Amino acid sequence: MNALEIPWANALDDLPLITPTRPEWFPAAVSDVDALLVDHAHCEQKAASMALSLIGRYPDDAEGVRAMLALVYEELRHFREVLTFIERRGGRLTPPNPDRYVRLLRDWSFRHKGGVGTRADAYLACAFVEARSCERFRILAAGFLAGEAGSLASDEAGELGGFYLQLADAERRHWTLFRDLALATGETAVVERRLQEMAEAESAIVAELPLAPRMH
Ligand SMILES: [Fe+2]
Numbered sequence: 001m002n003a004l005e006i007p008w009a010n011a012l013d014d015l016p017l018i019t020p021t022r023p024e025w026f027p028a029a030v031s032d033v034d035a036l037l038v039d040h041a042h043c044e045q046k047a048a049s050m051a052l053s054l055i056g057r058y059p060d061d062a063e064g065v066r067a068m069l070a071l072v073y074e075e076l077r078h079f080r081e082v083l084t085f086i087e088r089r090g091g092r093l094t095p096p097n098p099d100r101y102v103r104l105l106r107d108w109s110f111r112h113k114g115g116v117g118t119r120a121d122a123y124l125a126c127a128f129v130e131a132r133s134c135e136r137f138r139i140l141a142a143g144f145l146a147g148e149a150g151s152l153a154s155d156e157a158g159e160l161g162g163f164y165l166q167l168a169d170a171e172r173r174h175w176t177l178f179r180d181l182a183l184a185t186g187e188t189a190v191v192e193r194r195l196q197e198m199a200e201a202e203s204a205i206v207a208e209l210p211l212a213p214r215m216h
């Protein structure tokens with residue numbers, strides 16, 4: 001597999017994000033691949049937990065419940081796959097870092113009510129987490145496949161590149177899933193306006209986070 005097989009022209013293609021990740025993020029992220037993978041593993045298990053908690057919060061949303069149930073299984077599979085990479089490198093899971101990105105996104109939606117209700121806001125916040133993860137997985141896939149993560153052996157870089165290529169596609173599906181669930185909660189124009197507002201807030205949040213071997 002090589003960089004020519006990457007199916008997007010720009011890492012922001014088809015995503016609701018306004019600001020691209022700074023180019024300095026990739027070298028910072030891969031400066032400690034073990035730490036990056038541990039952070040990623042926690043992102044996957046948190047995504048599964050979030051999907052499960054949305055079922056508990058909105059049990060009357062039959063479409064949402066079915067979609068979240070499928071998502072729980074998928075995110076847990078990703079979690080297991082990342083854990084396998086960690087263990088093969090001789091590492092193990094350590095306690096998670098506080099997730100500032102997700103907290104700031106949720107805080108913003110609590111402080112700035114947009115008239116769409118808490119269910120739409122919960123789905124939209126998840127939509128942005130998935131979209132930003134998609135962009136970052138695309139950056140990782142491209143960098144690994146191009147051999148830009150200097151500390152890795154070329155076969156491991158190739159394998160991780162292929163893995164992130166697949167996961168980027170999953171995150172692209174997940175962002176559209178959460179967007180569609182949000183749109184189903186109310187008037188399209190109102191939810192779309194809220195999506196634009198949240199895109200601007202997300203952009204400001206991501207700009208102030210430090211560069212580190214972390215997904216967000
Ligand atoms: Fe995932």
Ligand SMILES: [Fe+2]
Pocket residue numbers: 047075130170171174
């Ligand atoms: Fe996801």
